[in-house]
Amino acid sequence: MKRFAVLLFAAVLGVALAPAASAHPGWAATWAASPHAPTDVFGPSWGTEGFDNHTVRQVVRISSGGPAIRIRLSNAYSAAPLKVTGATVGRAGTGAAVRPESLRHLTFGGSRSVTVRAGGQSVSDVAFLPVQPLERLTVTLYLAGRTGPATGHTFAGATSYRASGDHRADASGDAFGETSTSWYYVNAVEAVDRTPRRDVVVAFGDSITDGAASTVDGDNRYPDELAERLRGRKSVVNAGIGGNRVLNDSSCFGEKATERFARDALAQPDVRTVILLEGINDIGFSNFPIDCALPNPEVTAAELVEGYRDLIRQAHAKGVRIVGATLLPFKGAAYYTERGEAVRDEVNTWIRTSGEFDAVVDFDRATADPADRDALLPLYDSGDHLHPSDAGYRAMAEAVDLSAL
Structure with a gap:
């Protein structure tokens, strides 16, 4: 029944649930961060060591709105596949908190987990979260296994948060005791666009x-x-x-x-x-x-x-x-x-x-x-x-x- 509802919703919006070589029509980029290789040239970072049984929560501000969104993940600078055990998206609260009524579990081809091939990217299925221009969103990734060096974006100019264990569905930010000013793996947010x-x-x-x-x-x-x-x-x-x-x-x-x-x-x-x-x-x-x-x-x-x-x-x-x-x-x-x-x-x-x-x-x-x-x-x-x-x-x-x- 849930899968039927997803398909029906997508049909009404006129969007594809799976990644395609060309995302037009149906989707418009509303936020992006260009990926690059991890580096410690500016001081120690999470990226060079990577993650192991960590939840990483990242805040982004989108530029335009839409009735639904999807998230793009990049593993462009890794020699190994990236296993994302689970991911969520929601409207950002204060600090690492998420507004609880907005929390959505992301799926990839219908599954809550995804393996992103080395050098590749993956795009989530449509997430039924209406968004407004200039809204701040939180994308949370749970990485249960050792990732190795992490594709990311060093100069985020925004605070990211890390916790040990699985806290992807936490509305509270209490578990997230570590911070960084870089983004990891999250490459883009795309919104449904019904205009030609x-x-x-x-x-x-x-x-x-x-x-x-x-x-x-x-x-x-x-x-x-x-x-x-x-x-x-x-x-x-x-x-x-x-x-x-x-x-x-x-x-x-x-x-x-x-x-x-x-x-x-x-x-x-x-x-x-x-x-x-x-x-x-x-x-x-x-x-x-x-x-x-x-x-x-x-x-x-x-x-x-x-x-x-x-x-x-x-x-x-x-x-x-x-x-x-x-x-x-x-x-x-x-x-x-x-x-x-x-x-x-x-x-x-x-x-x-x-x-x-x-x-x-x-x-x-x-x-x-x-x-x-x-x-x-x-x-x-x-x-x-x-x-x-x-x-x-x-x-x-x-x-x-x-x-x-």
Whole structure:
């Protein structure tokens, strides 16, 4: 009877219960976190050791609503299958708590457990939980066995919680005594979308898109602020990875943009527009040696432009619009040099004037100090002269012309 009800509900909504190569029509991305390999380069993390008889509870804020949702899990960076013993989703309460009336057990092909193949992903069946724009959800995974190193997202800017044993159905957060500011395995939340339009906006980039230095649990990243401006009229999902580059891979900062773009941006259900903000790490890393970021050659403006053209071609081949964003000022940052500033200026001029992007958003001019255009406005500077403050991220979102989306 329960399975019949599930099938009937899905038929009424016009959605598929199982993963498909293309999720359109029927589903729209409403939240995402680009997966990458676990790293301890910024200090000890749960990801490098993985989990063993742990429940991991993670809080995310979605951008748009819908009558039902599903959850996507990624095991992209593991050599072994991932056994998820059970999982739940619900509306977030305070801290690790979940509003009890909203708690739903997730199923995968009708089963409460799922094994995600090494290097692969799994999508849950439809979860009958109506959601509203800008609502905070809690996704809880119970991992009964040893997982090994965990695929995740280091710079979550949100608190995740861990408990020993099976607490996936706990409404209370009392058992969750450990915290992290990373996400693990949870790759996306998708909502039922009954409209024929492709409306999803993907913000694609590095740590500035990822929201580094914004207030933890404040949802003040620039894509969050953009979602607040749109209030559910369009979804905005975040495909930023801290330290990411356009032209070079990294074991701690993810594959280069030209490689991960298809998966992290173009494969998002219902994607219509990508905002591309990336390149400052390509410019700066040659003066900021990190072992996991090698090779870190000096990159020219012409080389970055060719990388952008590759991304433009990929987007247009999928019928997706791409908005070019100018690189923010970085004078005073740890890897700033006059040579790097000259490359940034040349790149920004090309973004503004080439006409090769479908539209342009000028984050440089929106965040620069009028007294020194090579530096962030002090109000917009988090303190490291590279990443914006909460006010700076808000100014970035306000600089986006909504009609360009």
